[in-house]
Amino acid sequence: MKLLIVEDNYQLANDLARFLSENGFIVEIANNLRTAKDKVGVYDYDLIILDLGLPDGNGLDLIHELKHIKRDPGILIVTAKNAVEDKVMGLELGADDFITKPFHKAELNARVRSIIRRKNFKGNSIIEINQIKIDLDSREAFVNENLVELTRKEYDLLLYFMYNKGRVLTKENIAEHLWGDHIDQADNFDFIYNHIKNLRKKLQVFGAENNIRSVYGMGYKFFEL
Amino acid sequence: MFKSFRLLTKTTLFYLIFVLLAFFISAKYITNKADQYVNEETDFFFQKRERHLTKYLEESDSIKNFRTTKFKGVVDKNDTLNYPQFKDTLIFIDELGEYQLHRQKTLIVKARGQHFLVEMLINIDDFLKLKTDVSRRIIPFFLILALVIILFNGFMSGYLLKPFNRILEQMNNYKVGKGVKIKAVKTSTSEFKKLQLLFKHMVNRTEDDYQKLKEYTENMAHEIQTPLAIIRNKTEILISDEKVMKEHKESVKVIYDEANHLSRLGTTLNLLTKIENGEYKNTINLKSYDIIQKHLESVKELIALKSLKVEVNLKKEHELLIDPFLFDILLKNILRNAIRYASNKGPIKIETTDKSLKISNYGEPLDVASNIIFDRFYTSSSSGQSLGLGLSLVKRICDLNRMKIDYSYIKGQHTFIIEPFV
Numbered sequence: 001m002k003l004l005i006v007e008d009n010y011q012l013a014n015d016l017a018r019f020l021s022e023n024g025f026i027v028e029i030a031n032n033l034r035t036a037k038d039k040v041g042v043y044d045y046d047l048i049i050l051d052l053g054l055p056d057g058n059g060l061d062l063i064h065e066l067k068h069i070k071r072d073p074g075i076l077i078v079t080a081k082n083a084v085e086d087k088v089m090g091l092e093l094g095a096d097d098f099i100t101k102p103f104h105k106a107e108l109n110a111r112v113r114s115i116i117r118r119k120n121f122k123g124n125s126i127i128e129i130n131q132i133k134i135d136l137d138s139r140e141a142f143v144n145e146n147l148v149e150l151t152r153k154e155y156d157l158l159l160y161f162m163y164n165k166g167r168v169l170t171k172e173n174i175a176e177h178l179w180g181d182h183i184d185q186a187d188n189f190d191f192i193y194n195h196i197k198n199l200r201k202k203l204q205v206f207g208a209e210n211n212i213r214s215v216y217g218m219g220y221k222f223f224e225l
Numbered sequence: 226m227f228k229s230f231r232l233l234t235k236t237t238l239f240y241l242i243f244v245l246l247a248f249f250i251s252a253k254y255i256t257n258k259a260d261q262y263v264n265e266e267t268d269f270f271f272q273k274r275e276r277h278l279t280k281y282l283e284e285s286d287s288i289k290n291f292r293t294t295k296f297k298g299v300v301d302k303n304d305t306l307n308y309p310q311f312k313d314t315l316i317f318i319d320e321l322g323e324y325q326l327h328r329q330k331t332l333i334v335k336a337r338g339q340h341f342l343v344e345m346l347i348n349i350d351d352f353l354k355l356k357t358d359v360s361r362r363i364i365p366f367f368l369i370l371a372l373v374i375i376l377f378n379g380f381m382s383g384y385l386l387k388p389f390n391r392i393l394e395q396m397n398n399y400k401v402g403k404g405v406k407i408k409a410v411k412t413s414t415s416e417f418k419k420l421q422l423l424f425k426h427m428v429n430r431t432e433d434d435y436q437k438l439k440e441y442t443e444n445m446a447h448e449i450q451t452p453l454a455i456i457r458n459k460t461e462i463l464i465s466d467e468k469v470m471k472e473h474k475e476s477v478k479v480i481y482d483e484a485n486h487l488s489r490l491g492t493t494l495n496l497l498t499k500i501e502n503g504e505y506k507n508t509i510n511l512k513s514y515d516i517i518q519k520h521l522e523s524v525k526e527l528i529a530l531k532s533l534k535v536e537v538n539l540k541k542e543h544e545l546l547i548d549p550f551l552f553d554i555l556l557k558n559i560l561r562n563a564i565r566y567a568s569n570k571g572p573i574k575i576e577t578t579d580k581s582l583k584i585s586n587y588g589e590p591l592d593v594a595s596n597i598i599f600d601r602f603y604t605s606s607s608s609g610q611s612l613g614l615g616l617s618l619v620k621r622i623c624d625l626n627r628m629k630i631d632y633s634y635i636k637g638q639h640t641f642i643i644e645p646f647v
Contacts, residue, residue: 009451009455011455012451012454012455012458015455015458015459016458019458053447080447080448080450080451100450100492101450101451101453101454102450102451102453102454102456102457102484102488103454104457104461105458105461151526152526153526167465168461168464168465170461170464170481172481172482172485178527179523179524179527180523181557181561182520182523182524182527182557182560182561183527183561184561184562184564184565184615187565191527191530191531192530194530195526195530215464215470216464216470216474217474218464218470218474218477218478218481219464
C-alpha cells in the first residue's frame with residue numbers, strides 16, 4: 001500500500017510518515033502542491049493524505065489534477081479550518097473522507113484503513129488478532145468463530161483497538177472517535193472504563209483472552225498476545 | 226428623550242417665527258411713520274390756514290365761516306393758555322354718505338387786537354385707511370408667505386435633501402463584513418459630497434479593520450492547529466514510552482490535556498466568529514424530529530454508560546427557521562451540556578411542541594447567577610477543563626435566528642427552552 005502525504009509542515013509530515021510506515025504502509029511526502037502534482041503524475045498511490053492549506057495553493061487543486069490525469073486514489077482531506085465549505089467541496093470533488101487538525105494518529109490510521117478497504121475491494125475484509133476476528137463487510141465480531149453481539153459503539157471501539165493494536169489510545173482519543181462532538185472533552189471519561197469493561201465481558205464469554213489493558217490511567221492498549 | 230423633528234421642519238419653523246417678528250416690527254414701523262407723516266402734514270396745513278386766516282381777519286371786518294374753518298367767537302386773553310387743542314373726530318360727509326375721520330384743531334387767532342376762537346378741520350380719513358390697510362394685510366400676507374415657504378421646503382427636502390437621505394439610507398443599511406460596495410450618490414452639494422466621502426472612508430476603514438480581525442482570528446485558529454497536532458503526536462509517542470511515563474506521567478498528561486484544550490478552544494472560537502459573521506446563511510424551515518432522533522441515537526450509549534435516563538417527547542410538527550448546520554451545533558451543545566451536568570436523580574427530558582424545544586436535566590443548583598451562564602468562558606467551578614463556550618454558542622445561534630433561549634432551575638431541574646420570538 002502506497003501513501004502520499006501532502007503536508008507543508010515538515011515536522012508533522014515526517015511524524016505521520018513514520019507512524020504510517022510503522023503501520024505497514026509505504027509512505028512518500030510532498031511538502032507543497034507543485035511537488036504533489038509532480039508525484040501523482042509519475043507514481044500511482046493507493047491513498048493521498050491531503051492538507052488543504054498549502055503554501056503554493058489550495059489542496060483541492062490536486063483533486064482536479066488527479067481527475068484530469070484520470071487517477072483515482074483514495075483521498076483523505078486534512079483541514080485545520082473545520083470549515084464546512086471546504087469539507088463539502090472536497091467531498092463533492094471526490095474526496096473520500098476528511099479529518100480535522102489536530103487529529104489523533106490512531107484516528108488517522110483508522111480512517112486510512114477504512115478508505116483503503118472501501119476503495120479496494122480486493123483487499124482483505126477480515127481482521128484477525130488472536131481469537132478475535134472482525135468481518136468488516138458485515139460489521140460483525142467473532143471470538144473463536146462465535147458471533148459476539150456488540151452494540152454499534154462497542155463494535156467501533158473494538159475495530160479502533162484492532163486497527164491500532166499495540167498503541168496507547170488515550171481516553172480523549174477513544175471518546176472523540178466514538179462520540180465526536182457529542183462528548184464534552186471536559187468529562188473525566190470514567191464511563192469509558194465501563195464501556196471497555198462491557199466489551200471485555202462480551203469477548204470473554206467465548207473465551208477470548210484479555211487483550212485490552214489499561215495504561216498509566218491515561219488510556220488503553222490492545223495487545224497481540 | 227426629547228421629541229425629534231426633521232431639520233427642515235425646524236428651520237422652517239424658526240424662519241417663520243423670525244419672519245412673523247420682522248413683519249410685525251416693520252408694520253409697527255410703517256404705522257408709526259404714517260402717524261408721523263399725518264402729524265406733519267396736518268400741522269403744515271393748519272399752519273398755512275392759520276396764516277391765511279390771520280391775514281383775512283386783519284383785512285376784513287366781517288367774520289365768515291368756511292367749510293372747514295369755523296369761528297367760535299371772541300375769547301378773553303387769558304384763555305389763550307388753554308389752546309390750541311387737537312382732537313380726532315368723525316364727521317358725516319353728505320356727498321359720500323359716510324363718516325370720515327377728521328383732525329380738529331381749536332386755536333386762538335390774534336387779529337385787530339382781539340382773540341378769535343377758531344376751529345379748523347382736516348380730513349385724515351385716507352391716512353387712516355392706509356394705516357389700517359397696512360396692519361390688516363400683514364396677517365394674510367404672512368400666511369401666504371408661510372405657505373409658500375412650506376411648499377418650497379417640501380420641494381427642497383424632496384429635491385435638495387434627496388442625496389442626503391440616500392446617504393442616510395446607505396448608512397442605515399450598511400453591515401460590516403458583507404463586502405457591499407457603497408454606491409456613489411449623485412449630488413452637487415459640497416456638504417453632501419463631503420459627507421459621502423467621509424462615510425466611504427469610514428466604511429473602508431471599518432471593512433479593513435474587520436478583515437484584519439477576521440484574518441487574525443482565522444489565522445490564529447488555523448495556524449495553531451498544525452503545531453498542536455505535532456505536540457499531540459509527540460505526546461502520544463511519550464505516552465507509549467513506558468520509561469518516560471513511569472517518571473513523568475503527570476507532566477505528560479498535563480501537556481496532552483492542555484494541547485487538547487487549546488486546540489478545541491481555537492476551533493470553537495473560530496466557529497463562534499464564523500457564526501457571528503453570519504457565514505451560515507442556508508436558513509430553511511427545518512423539521513427537528515428526525516434530527517433530534519439522530520442525535521439521540523448517537524449519544525444513546527453514552528447516556529447509558531453514565532447511568533442516565535432519557536425521556537423523549539417529540540412532536541413531528543416542530544420546526545425552526547435555521548441553517549441545518551447551525552441547528553446541528555446548537556443541538557450538540559445543548560445536549561452535551563445536559564449530559565455533562567445531569568445527575569441520575571431523574572431523567573434528561575427532551576420535549577418539543579409546535580413551537581418550542583425544551584431540554585432539562587436534574588442536577589445541583591448553579592453556583593453563580595443564572596444570567597451569566599450564557600457568557601463566554603463561564604464554567605461552573607466543578608467543570609474542570611470545560612471550554613465555557615458551549616452555551617454562549619447556543620445563545621448566539623438563537624440570537625441570530627430570532628429565537629430566544631430561557632433558562633430556569635425549578636425543583637432540582639435545569640431547563641432550557643428555545644422558541645422563536647413572537
